[in-house]
Amino acid sequence: MKPDTPSLDLASIGDEQLSRLSRGLIGSEVLRIAAEIRALVAEGHTVCNLTVGDFDPREFRPPDRLLAGVQKALAGGHTNYPPSNGTLELRQALTRFLAREFGLTYPVESVLVAGGARPLIYATYRALVDPGDRVAYPVPSWNNNHYCYLTGAEGVPIEVGRPSGFHPTPEQVRTLLPTIRMLALNTPLNPTGTAIDTAALTEICRDLVDENQRRHARGERPVFLMFDQVYWSLEFERLRPQSPPVLCPEVAPYTVLLDAISKSLAATGLRVGWSVASPAVTQRMSDLLGHVGAWAPKAEQIATAEFLDDAEAFHAFRGEMQEKLRARLDRLYRGFTSLAGRGFPVEAVEPEGTLYLSVRVDLFGRSLDGRRMENNEDIRKALLTGAGIAVVPFQAFGLARENGWFRLSVGAASLAAIDQGLERLAAMLARVQA
Numbered sequence: 001m002k003p004d005t006p007s008l009d010l011a012s013i014g015d016e017q018l019s020r021l022s023r024g025l026i027g028s029e030v031l032r033i034a035a036e037i038r039a040l041v042a043e044g045h046t047v048c049n050l051t052v053g054d055f056d057p058r059e060f061r062p063p064d065r066l067l068a069g070v071q072k073a074l075a076g077g078h079t080n081y082p083p084s085n086g087t088l089e090l091r092q093a094l095t096r097f098l099a100r101e102f103g104l105t106y107p108v109e110s111v112l113v114a115g116g117a118r119p120l121i122y123a124t125y126r127a128l129v130d131p132g133d134r135v136a137y138p139v140p141s142w143n144n145n146h147y148c149y150l151t152g153a154e155g156v157p158i159e160v161g162r163p164s165g166f167h168p169t170p171e172q173v174r175t176l177l178p179t180i181r182m183l184a185l186n187t188p189l190n191p192t193g194t195a196i197d198t199a200a201l202t203e204i205c206r207d208l209v210d211e212n213q214r215r216h217a218r219g220e221r222p223v224f225l226m227f228d229q230v231y232w233s234l235e236f237e238r239l240r241p242q243s244p245p246v247l248c249p250e251v252a253p254y255t256v257l258l259d260a261i262s263k264s265l266a267a268t269g270l271r272v273g274w275s276v277a278s279p280a281v282t283q284r285m286s287d288l289l290g291h292v293g294a295w296a297p298k299a300e301q302i303a304t305a306e307f308l309d310d311a312e313a314f315h316a317f318r319g320e321m322q323e324k325l326r327a328r329l330d331r332l333y334r335g336f337t338s339l340a341g342r343g344f345p346v347e348a349v350e351p352e353g354t355l356y357l358s359v360r361v362d363l364f365g366r367s368l369d370g371r372r373m374e375n376n377e378d379i380r381k382a383l384l385t386g387a388g389i390a391v392v393p394f395q396a397f398g399l400a401r402e403n404g405w406f407r408l409s410v411g412a413a414s415l416a417a418i419d420q421g422l423e424r425l426a427a428m429l430a431r432v433q434a
């Protein structure tokens with residue numbers, strides 16, 4: 001006989017009973033689109049899914065050596081808590097990695113390890129920014145609007161466009177510097193796949209240092225730079241990354257560098273990230289994350305330390321990742337440029353790295369199957385239902401303007417799926433009416 005189970009009235013709690021903070025949270029747009037794709041696929045439609053900022057392990061696997069290292073560490077009994085700031089071996093390995101790949105010498109006290117880059121971004125905001133402080137970031141960019149909301153910061157979006165490679169210009173930043181507590185940069189950029197110009201980044205760093213000299217003289221707190229470089233190793237043409245402390249060593253005390261194995265080693269699910277900053281900043285970020293408990297699993301830390309110490313293995317894997325990403329991004333880019341050459345209202349930005357391509361599909365005011373397209377969401381839906389291509393509008397990255405730009409991500413797409421998607425797109429565009 002089945003035991004009686006009490007009925008639990010869980011539906012009596014709704015949003016209205018929760019905190020003001022959680023009631024105001026905006027859910028992930030990408031997850032909403034993902035649910036739509038699942039429904040279409042369940043109905044039997046073919047969809048080329050270019051939405052997720054993740055890797056499908058059938059297309060992109062982490063290095064075998066890293067996976068074997070995790071298994072070995074688990075079998076060896078490393079199943080307990082790691083030190084809350086990361087194992088000493090990994091933090092030491094990361095100082096060697098920074099010296100080898102970037103030419104930067106940091107003390108081990110500068111390095112903090114956590115479960116991916118995300119907790120470290122949150123900790124950076126929390127450690128440096130007070131509620132009401134202003135944080136400037138480009139739009140489109142990934143999640144800065146949400147981190148501002150979470151920390152009570154006033155977000156100062158810098159609208160960027162194609163002429164500056166979708167990065168802020170020194171002029172845009174200069175006017176804001178006296179009024180902000182933090183500037184958040186990421187290169188190559190999610191969602192655009194474009195890298196910041198080295199001279200522009202150097203100038204921004206110098207201006208930040210100048211601003212801080214003035215603040216120091218007035219006894220004021222400095223402006224900080226959060227520099228998210230999680231995609232640096234996936235930048236195609238550059239061997240040595242463009243990191244602020246390399247370009248302008250004086251900016252180092254004010255800079256928090258963020259990195260992870262998530263993208264560089266196609267290891268999004270293994271959850272190892274690190275930040276590098278002045279020891280005082282690192283200490284407070286560590287205190288904060290210690291309470292959150294967002295550490296990286298110990299076995300993953302041990303395996304990551306071993307893998308990153310092996311320069312040959314790291315460089316070989318980096319080369320493989322770039323080759324596979326580039327093949328997919330180039331295929332898409334060439335597909336879009338050839339459609340533009342045939343007179344269709346599309347454009348694409350030459351990919352410079354990451355897993356992302358920026359494309360513009362300008363179907364405003366036109367109709368597909370009797371439905372007029374007025375905004376990005378209409379165009380996105382038309383691409384999904386009319387061509388079986390799933391993309392994410394730049395609005396999901398904080399951009400207010402409806403300008404027809406979308407992010408295409410190739411981490412879960414095979415070359416064959418891309419080719420088929422492009423064919424369906426050409427057929428759909430031919431059906432669009434003025």
Ligand SMILES: Cc1ncc(COP(=O)(O)O)c(C=O)c1O
Nearest residue numbers: 053116117118142186190260262
């Ligand atoms: C720019 C950027 N930083 C950080 C992250 C998060 O990385 P992680 O998976 O290590 O938390 C992402 C994920 O998409 C990203 O695009």
